[in-house]
Amino acid sequence: MKKLYWIFLVAMAWCGCYDDKGNYDYRDLDELQVAIKEEGPHSLMYGDVLRLTSEVKTSIPDADLQYDWEVQMDTAWYDPFVSVAQERDLDYKWEDAVLNKEKTYKMRLNVTQLSNERHFYSNVVDVAVRMSPSMLGLMVLHGDGMASDIGVIEAPEFQLQKPSADFRCTTVTDYYSSKNGEEKIPGVGTGLYQTYLESWGSPISENIVVVALTESGSAVADSKTMVKKGDWNDMFLGGLNAGVPMGIDLLGSTNLYIFDGKDIFWRQASKFRVAVPIYEYDENSNEYGFEFLPQMFDLRGNIGQAILFDKVKNGFVSVRQSFNFSGFALMDLNEPGIQIPFNPGKMDADLLHWETGGKYGMVAVMKSKGDGSCFIAEMNPTAENMRLFPKYKYDLSRIADVNSGNVVDWAFGDNQINMGYYATSRGVYHFALDEGNQITPAELVFENNSQVEFEGDITLMKILKPKATGGNTYYMNNVVMVVGTYGGTSGSGKLYSLELEPNSGKVKSLLGKYEGFDRIYKVEIKGY
Numbered sequence: 001m002k003k004l005y006w007i008f009l010v011a012m013a014w015c016g017c018y019d020d021k022g023n024y025d026y027r028d029l030d031e032l033q034v035a036i037k038e039e040g041p042h043s044l045m046y047g048d049v050l051r052l053t054s055e056v057k058t059s060i061p062d063a064d065l066q067y068d069w070e071v072q073m074d075t076a077w078y079d080p081f082v083s084v085a086q087e088r089d090l091d092y093k094w095e096d097a098v099l100n101k102e103k104t105y106k107m108r109l110n111v112t113q114l115s116n117e118r119h120f121y122s123n124v125v126d127v128a129v130r131m132s133p134s135m136l137g138l139m140v141l142h143g144d145g146m147a148s149d150i151g152v153i154e155a156p157e158f159q160l161q162k163p164s165a166d167f168r169c170t171t172v173t174d175y176y177s178s179k180n181g182e183e184k185i186p187g188v189g190t191g192l193y194q195t196y197l198e199s200w201g202s203p204i205s206e207n208i209v210v211v212a213l214t215e216s217g218s219a220v221a222d223s224k225t226m227v228k229k230g231d232w233n234d235m236f237l238g239g240l241n242a243g244v245p246m247g248i249d250l251l252g253s254t255n256l257y258i259f260d261g262k263d264i265f266w267r268q269a270s271k272f273r274v275a276v277p278i279y280e281y282d283e284n285s286n287e288y289g290f291e292f293l294p295q296m297f298d299l300r301g302n303i304g305q306a307i308l309f310d311k312v313k314n315g316f317v318s319v320r321q322s323f324n325f326s327g328f329a330l331m332d333l334n335e336p337g338i339q340i341p342f343n344p345g346k347m348d349a350d351l352l353h354w355e356t357g358g359k360y361g362m363v364a365v366m367k368s369k370g371d372g373s374c375f376i377a378e379m380n381p382t383a384e385n386m387r388l389f390p391k392y393k394y395d396l397s398r399i400a401d402v403n404s405g406n407v408v409d410w411a412f413g414d415n416q417i418n419m420g421y422y423a424t425s426r427g428v429y430h431f432a433l434d435e436g437n438q439i440t441p442a443e444l445v446f447e448n449n450s451q452v453e454f455e456g457d458i459t460l461m462k463i464l465k466p467k468a469t470g471g472n473t474y475y476m477n478n479v480v481m482v483v484g485t486y487g488g489t490s491g492s493g494k495l496y497s498l499e500l501e502p503n504s505g506k507v508k509s510l511l512g513k514y515e516g517f518d519r520i521y522k523v524e525i526k527g528y
Helices: 002-014
Strands: 034-037 043-047 049-052 053-057 065-072 080-083 090-093 103-113 118-121 125-130 135-143 149-153 170-171 189-194 207-216 218-222 227-232 243-249 254-262 263-268 297-301 303-309 313-319 324-330 349-357 361-368 373-380 390-395 407-411 420-424 427-431 457-463 480-486 495-498 507-517 519-526
Touching: 034 103, 043 049, 053 065, 080 103, 090 243, 103 457, 135 189, 135 207, 135 480, 135 495, 149 207, 149 507, 170 507, 189 243, 189 519, 207 243, 263 519, 349 407, 407 457, 420 457, 427 457, 457 519, 480 507, 480 519
Parallel strands: 043 125
Antiparallel strands: 034 053, 049 090, 065 080, 065 103, 103 118, 103 125, 135 149, 135 519, 149 170, 189 207, 207 218, 218 227, 243 254, 254 263, 297 303, 303 313, 313 324, 349 361, 361 373, 373 390, 407 420, 420 427, 457 480, 480 495, 495 507
16 A cells, blocks of 8 residues: 555655545646755754745746645555645744654655645655753752652753853753653652763664663653653563662773663663673572672773772672673782772771762762761772782771761762862862861862852762763863752742852852752763
């Protein structure tokens, strides 16, 4: 049937062709020739305006003519041409919800003589539509305790590359729900990821997704449109995953590691779904008996290619081969006679926070299994050998906020001694990691020592250091701190962005304050 339809179209498509629903003497009917001047092919981004001009030759009065610019649609049974605009020359903004595929569409102009319903068709032109990234900036996962939404802040400090001076700021707090029929994500937010930002300068756009996790749900959305593609389990083929979302991390240029239950799945940035786990937990195995936290670091050094943390054995684990994920070993330094500040393979402590930072490259906030006291472990991931990996242990027992459990977040700057921070609900505090010397926190201040003030209770603090693939680097990497606050009522959430001075760790300037959120749980740069 479709083949016959195409034969019919070919016969009718050229200038002057028409169909006739009346019983007329054709010798007495006026003719009409119509063509699209710009033969193409044409290319535009979704949301852009397509302008085409028609050439019409006829003696039929214009009042007796109707102009329909038609696009060929995809359906299950046949491919009809459907009118999208009624005008002689096309000036059409391509943003129809049905025409939102990244593909080449067929377009024609159908001119109808109203008095006798004759149709005259122009030549058919190709229109290649590319889906442009919708909003780029800082994604904000926030909610009211029952459901979560994803907002996006478009501001200069949240763009991957430095924008022009006339860049306009935009904040949309309900960006996810507005694209999904006002449907939110059930539960309190726990994780927010963009699976990758760019692969060697060429975004593989159909596979870039935003993943949001909550205590009771999940959502996987197209990164360009934020339209929901499914949930966490839809990223896996064959149902081989446990269906227990833990998190996502990036290692190397294009390698994604997806933590599900006790297993780890791997995919390259060019793929979307994953099948079998690259690490399958086996409690009876010496090599595959680790229960990892959903975070890893790229070492590329003498002590291994990657490092993870075992939440049961309470120790750091090195990975010899990250590509095929093999060669696991606890970093246990039990050799007699060596002097080390701590044994990374036997920390006897829970990991509270872990990120790149400090002078040597890696810091971890730990809580002792014994007396519950907290400390910071500073490590050197580029050490020549395992014994040089642990650098310093900083005792936090003298800090009342830490001992009382008042800390809501930690943050550390890369390659800087003075960029250590923790936040309580009432303020942000600044300290130095200085060659093992005692930590003495003080309230975060501007460079002129004036106080940095926040409205509401602090719920989040983070220094933005997105992991961009393909060697791409966020232009304000390591110098923007964001602080989220909540005033206790709907819409009272605020997001502050501060520019830090890396050498002193103080605040250079308040970049922006963005309002209208609920309680802020997580943030992440949306680079595509």
